Amino acid sequence: MEKSNASSSWIKQLLALVLAFGPGIFAIGYTIGTGSVTSMIVAGSTYGMQLLWVLLISCVFSGLLMYVYGNYALLTGETALYAFKKHIKGGKLLAILIIIGISFGQWNSLMGILGISANIIYEIFLIYFPQLAGFKYETVLIVAIAVIAIMYALLLVGKYTFFEKILVIFVTIMGLSFIVSLFLVYPLPIEVVQGLVPSVPEVEGGKMMVAAFVGTTMAAATFLSRPLFVKGKGWTIKNLKQQKRDAITAAILVFIISGSVMAVASGALFHQGQPVTEVLDMVNTLEPVAGKFALTLFFFGTLSAGLSSIFPCLLIAPILVADYQSGELDTNSRQFRVITGIACLFALIVPVFGANPIEMQILSQVFNVFVLPIVILGILLLINNKKIMKGYRTNIMINLGLFAAFFFSCVISYNGVLALLSYF
Structure with a gap:
């Protein structure tokens, strides 16, 4: 009886710890989606652990920027774009360009995320209902419409705390799925150490992969939305230490979860000489190496990554517009309903046309890096x-760290330009 009480108490403590997570949960939701998972799988299966250093640096700078943007909101009571518009010369135009750039990148990602998530659900259905094999397009489209309709309905009834709880559930499932998968399939420790030494794969697509990595891990949307989520949480100047812990925890979890995905792909596929270009390719390639249990876990994690990203991607445009206008997000306003409704329709483009979302996902992540230097420079001027x-x-x-992040983002943006020129 005592043992049962102890285990139930342990579960309650774990649940309380997970639910106590702050605005950092949105950072994980923005950062780790199916696009991020795809990038990690492609990198791990193609280059092994060679790009682990890019992930580490991106996560360090990401944590720093979350902390600085959160602190700015608590100390001044202002949100990011509103402050750009108010205090920086030419800030109004700058803020509008940032809104367009980030919304374009996030909505492009949304198309791919919904397409991949619907495809994964279809693959799961196929295991139990083989007769669906001839109706892939129809099933994927119906699933995509159902998923986006449910997400839209949740947005209409929710407040900040409700959004946070939904994301906590998805992110917890995702994190545990990938980390447990890592214990079943893992790379050699020496490969992990070598991956922390900076080097760029001297192959076609190597530069684009580096830019996509930074675009997905140092996502400008994560930092710009931070002040609004910090305010939504009800934090004040008294919560500065809590805000700092939350930013650091979020950055560490992003590194662990993303690194686990890369490591699973590297351990299972890199030495087999089986580079993967699609998440769904993992079905055929991972199962013989890792077994059905690891495969199921990995796909469950990927699906959770997709669902945890749809929510923040739908929220980003109304968040940025509200930030620009007044620094307050009203989830009951007509503006909020209209913008999120348009985003939902935009998300259905890939499923409706039956397109392959993977290349678009990696390209949209490369586009994300171009907004990054402006976002870092803006906060440097403000603080x-x-x-x-x-x-x-x-x-x-903090200033030295931000200057280093700015220099890093400029180098990666230049790298992204070269990658896109060679792509087109």
């Missing part, structure tokens, strides 16, 4: 303005 910061001085280490 070093004494008038705005009301007597709060920014630590020299």
Whole structure:
């Protein structure tokens, strides 16, 4: 009896810990979607652990930027784009370009995410209902419409705390699925160590892969939305330490979960000489190596990654517009319903036309890196303005870290330009 009580108490504690997670859960939702999973699988199966260093640097800078943007909101009471418009010369035009750039990237990702998620659900149905084999297009389309309709309905009834709880469930399932998969299929420890030494694969597509990695891990949407989510959580200047812990925890979890996906693909497929270009290719390639259990877990994680990303991707455009207007997000407004409704229809483009979403996903992640330098430069200007910061001085280490992140983002953007020129 005591043992039963102890185990139920342990489960309650774990549940309380997971549900106590703050706005960082949105950062994980934005960062790790099927596009991110695809990039990690492609990289792991094609280059082994060679690009682990890119993931590590991106996660370090991502954590720093989340922390700085969150702190700015708590110290000044202002959100990001509203502050750009108010305090930076030419900030109005800058803010509008950021809204267009990020919304374009996120909505493109949304098409791919919904397409892949619907395909994964179809593959699961196929195991139990083989007669669906001749009706792939119809089934995928119906599933996609059902998924996006449910997500839209949840958006219409929800508030910040409700969104947060939904995301916590998806992200927890995703994280556990990928981490358990890693214990079943893993690379050699020496490969992991070698992957932390900077190098770019000298092959076709190597530069684009690096840019896509940064585009998906250092997503500008994650930092710009941070002030609104921090305010939505009800945090104030008293929660500065909590905000810092939340940003660090989110960055660490992004690294662990993304690294696990890359490691599974590397351990199972890289040495077999079986590079993967689609998530669904994993069905045929992973099962003989890892077995059905690891495969099922991995796909369950991928599906959760997709569903956890649909929510933030639908939210991003109304969040940025609300940020620009007043710094307040009203989920009951007509504007919110209309913009998220348009995003839902946009998301159905890939399933309706039966297109392959993978290339579009990687391309949209490459496009994400072009907004990044502006977003970093903007916050650097704001936090070093004494008038705005009301007597709060920014630590020299934070400034050095942000300058390093800015330099890194410029190098990656240049790399992205070269990659796109060679692609087209």
